[in-house]
Amino acid sequence: MRILVAVKQVPDTATQVKVSADPRVIDTTGITWIISPYDEFAVEEALRIKEKRGQGEVVAVSLGPERVKEALRACLAMGCDRAIHLNDPAWSDADTLVTAKALAAVVRQEAPQLLLCGRQAIDDDMGAVAAQLAELLGWPCAYWVMEEAIDADTKTVRAARQVEGGLEVFDLPLPAVLTAQKGLNEPRYPTLRGIMGAKKKEIRDVKAADLGWAPEPPQLSVVTLEALPPRPPGRIIQGDVPTAVKELVRSLREEAKAI
Amino acid sequence: MTAGIFSDEHAMLRKSIRVFVEKEVAPHVRAWEDAGQIPRTFWRRLGALGFLGLEFPTEYGGGGGDFLSSVVLGEEMARCRSGGVAFSVLVHTDMSSPWLTRFGTDAQKRKYLPRIISGESVCALAITEPGTGSDMAALATRAERRSDDYVLTGSKMFITNGVYGDLYFVAARTGPGSPERRHDGLSMFLVERGLPGFTVSRKLDKMGMRASDTAELAFVECPVPAANLLGTEGRGFQQLAEGLQRERLMAAVLALSGAAQALEDTIAYLRERTAFGEPLAARQALRHRVADLATELEAARQLVYRAATLYAAGEECVTEVSMAKLFATEVANHVAYDAVQMHGGYGYMREFPVEGFFRDVRLWTIASGTSEVMREIITKRLL
Ligand SMILES: Cc1cc2nc3c(=O)[nH]c(=O)nc-3n(C[C@H](O)[C@H](O)[C@H](O)COP(=O)(O)OP(=O)(O)OC[C@H]3O[C@@H](n4cnc5c(N)ncnc54)[C@H](O)[C@@H]3O)c2cc1C
Numbered sequence: 001m002r003i004l005v006a007v008k009q010v011p012d013t014a015t016q017v018k019v020s021a022d023p024r025v026i027d028t029t030g031i032t033w034i035i036s037p038y039d040e041f042a043v044e045e046a047l048r049i050k051e052k053r054g055q056g057e058v059v060a061v062s063l064g065p066e067r068v069k070e071a072l073r074a075c076l077a078m079g080c081d082r083a084i085h086l087n088d089p090a091w092s093d094a095d096t097l098v099t100a101k102a103l104a105a106v107v108r109q110e111a112p113q114l115l116l117c118g119r120q121a122i123d124d125d126m127g128a129v130a131a132q133l134a135e136l137l138g139w140p141c142a143y144w145v146m147e148e149a150i151d152a153d154t155k156t157v158r159a160a161r162q163v164e165g166g167l168e169v170f171d172l173p174l175p176a177v178l179t180a181q182k183g184l185n186e187p188r189y190p191t192l193r194g195i196m197g198a199k200k201k202e203i204r205d206v207k208a209a210d211l212g213w214a215p216e217p218p219q220l221s222v223v224t225l226e227a228l229p230p231r232p233p234g235r236i237i238q239g240d241v242p243t244a245v246k247e248l249v250r251s252l253r254e255e256a257k258a259i
Numbered sequence: 260m261t262a263g264i265f266s267d268e269h270a271m272l273r274k275s276i277r278v279f280v281e282k283e284v285a286p287h288v289r290a291w292e293d294a295g296q297i298p299r300t301f302w303r304r305l306g307a308l309g310f311l312g313l314e315f316p317t318e319y320g321g322g323g324g325d326f327l328s329s330v331v332l333g334e335e336m337a338r339c340r341s342g343g344v345a346f347s348v349l350v351h352t353d354m355s356s357p358w359l360t361r362f363g364t365d366a367q368k369r370k371y372l373p374r375i376i377s378g379e380s381v382c383a384l385a386i387t388e389p390g391t392g393s394d395m396a397a398l399a400t401r402a403e404r405r406s407d408d409y410v411l412t413g414s415k416m417f418i419t420n421g422v423y424g425d426l427y428f429v430a431a432r433t434g435p436g437s438p439e440r441r442h443d444g445l446s447m448f449l450v451e452r453g454l455p456g457f458t459v460s461r462k463l464d465k466m467g468m469r470a471s472d473t474a475e476l477a478f479v480e481c482p483v484p485a486a487n488l489l490g491t492e493g494r495g496f497q498q499l500a501e502g503l504q505r506e507r508l509m510a511a512v513l514a515l516s517g518a519a520q521a522l523e524d525t526i527a528y529l530r531e532r533t534a535f536g537e538p539l540a541a542r543q544a545l546r547h548r549v550a551d552l553a554t555e556l557e558a559a560r561q562l563v564y565r566a567a568t569l570y571a572a573g574e575e576c577v578t579e580v581s582m583a584k585l586f587a588t589e590v591a592n593h594v595a596y597d598a599v600q601m602h603g604g605y606g607y608m609r610e611f612p613v614e615g616f617f618r619d620v621r622l623w624t625i626a627s628g629t630s631e632v633m634r635e636i637i638t639k640r641l642l
């Protein structure tokens with residue numbers, strides 16, 4: 001069974017993101033890049049499926065500039081068998097739909113039985129690519145998956161997705177798209193052996209032309225990025241308790257509009 | 260920190276260990292410091308992740324990595340904000356077990372390495388004695404050959420991982436030295452916990468490194484199978500001297516990485532704390548002190564990296580290693596003193612990590628060869 005995992009490289013959660021001189025993009029100097037955490041759950045799940053079945057192939061795929069190789073190498077170090085890098089300036093301003101179309105072209109070439117993604121990337125939080133991929137491919141799709149089990153003859157996957165207060169369980173015919181929610185698993189750390197082994201694995205560069213890609217302008221484009229205004233400082237309400245409580249309730253209701 | 264001597268693979272390993280330390284070590288170190296020991300489950304977890312066998316041969320379950328992989332392990336473990344946790348782990352991986360791969364027979368490696376790598380057997384190094392530390396040639400623990408055993412009698416002092424350990428690398432005297440060659444006649448042994456006549460006399464109570472257990476050990480007519488002689492009889496001093504280069508480099512690595520963490524913590528504190536109407540970080544007196552500390556740290560780091568590079572290449576490096584150990588551990592203590600100072604009263608409080616670092620790092624100009632001993636080694640080679 002072949003499983004494709006789509007991963008996005010994003011700034012580390014600890015990064016203080018700053019808007020650059022061009023207000024449509026962030027300043028990337030000094031940023032450490034990581035695999036988006038939900039995508040890491042997807043990679044881990046793919047590896048577990050393969051390990052449980054004792055056979056199969058896990059392929060990591062990512063769209064982005066040269067630095068994305070580092071994320072793909074990390075996937076290989078975790079245990080993915082090979083990786084595909086959609087690496088072409090033609091995609092430099094790709095929106096989610098352009099990204100999904102490019103990935104769909106790769107999925108058609110690779111013909112996996114399962115496509116795993118994260119429930120959303122933690123940089124722009126769009127959460128759209130997996131659904132768009134499913135639509136483009138005509139595959140069923142379940143988001144926010146907490147548990148999955150593929151049946152013995154690889155015909156269907158039973159997926160339990162997180163809903164308010166419980167789980168919602170679906171049987172999806174394969175091939176299908178699943179997106180990983182936190183709680184699906186605990187991703188492994190790449191070991192030194194995995195890291196050394198990754199050096200020998202293939203990362204295939206794919207250009208737009210390799211997919212027969214006719215450049216198309218993105219339908220979404222960022223107008224401007226704005227930092228949140230700094231949080232106003234806290235206020236200590238003075239006075240005796242009865243007056244202070246009245247003032248607290250008043251400001252919670254009228255100023256903070258919290259009650 | 261990753262530029263220069265480290266490869267992309269080292270950078271990936273660093274990321275792995277860093278995430279592990281953040282998620283699975285740092286949240287527990289306070290409890291382990293209070294308990295004065297590290298749980299067995301933690302050793303097994305380290306083993307399962309391959310961190311206890313980075314450099315060991317793959318045929319025994321090791322990672323087949325190079326020395327710089329171990330440097331990465333030391334640097335990242337030291338960032339857990341418990342010197343004792345990092346110390347115990349590195350005593351196991353770098354200050355004891357490497358003697359087995361260097362001098363052990365195939366049978367010894369087959370018997371012990373897999374358990375060392377998996378974290379089932381925790382290792383300790385037992386050289387120091389109540390009566391002698393710096394002067395290794397004066398060791399008094401005797402090992403007498405009697406048929407198939409060496410019978411050990413004597414005691415060992417300040418032995419890290421000694422209270423809860425499983426496998427001890429013990430130095431003992433198998434023959435007399437001569438007045439001209441005092442260090443002749445020493446040998447090394449692999450001693451398993453539980454041998455008759457081998458007991459932990461006491462768990463020592465100490466200033467810092469509290470998560471790492473430190474023991475005094477007693478050997479009374481303890482029969483160690485002759486098959487557990489490590490290396491060549493009578494060549495113990497030379498074998499130890501060779502391994503001590505690695506140990507001293509690691510001491511420097513742990514001290515410096517801990518100091519880098521303490522300086523980062525201090526910078527964050529100076530930004531946060533206000534006095535006289537502005538953040539402490541705005542005060543030139545403190546800003547310049549931070550600049551000086553960062554500069555000293557960087558100088559020490561480059562010296563350590565230089566010595567580590569020579570060591571990794573298998574080149575003669577005793578002078579450089581001794582200089583690196585001397586300078587880095589003294590700089591780290593200087594950083595600790597100033598980090599506490601810049602925290603004001605909070606720097607003296609247990610809840611602030613710089614307080615713990617101040618106590619932990621004090622060890623490093625003493626253990627693995629004191630600063631005075633390092634100066635002796637350096638000057639012997641100069642004049
Ligand atoms: C927490 C802790 C953990 C340790 N872990 C281990 C371990 O796992 N295994 C192990 O074998 N040992 C261990 N040690 C022992 C450590 O290596 C020794 O403490 C160290 O080698 C110093 O020896 P000593 O304590 O006997 O001091 P001494 O040798 O008595 O030295 C006392 C002082 O005299 C100075 N001095 C000594 N000789 C000279 C000289 N020729 N010229 C000038 N000055 C000199 C020293 O620098 C020092 O300042 C540990 C120690 C501690 C505190």
Ligand SMILES: Cc1cc2nc3c(=O)[nH]c(=O)nc-3n(C[C@H](O)[C@H](O)[C@H](O)COP(=O)(O)OP(=O)(O)OC[C@H]3O[C@@H](n4cnc5c(N)ncnc54)[C@H](O)[C@@H]3O)c2cc1C
Binds near residue numbers: 533535539605
């Ligand atoms: C064990 C203990 C007992 C104590 N007992 C008492 C007590 O009984 N009663 C009591 O009232 N207090 C007590 N204190 C508090 C003690 O006096 C203060 O900790 C001390 O005055 C420093 O103040 P701070 O901790 O707020 O540090 P801060 O004022 O925050 O200073 C932090 C650092 O910044 C430096 N700094 C501050 N301002 C400047 C500047 N303008 N230029 C350059 N550097 C600057 C300081 O020198 C220090 O290094 C005690 C403290 C301790 C630790």
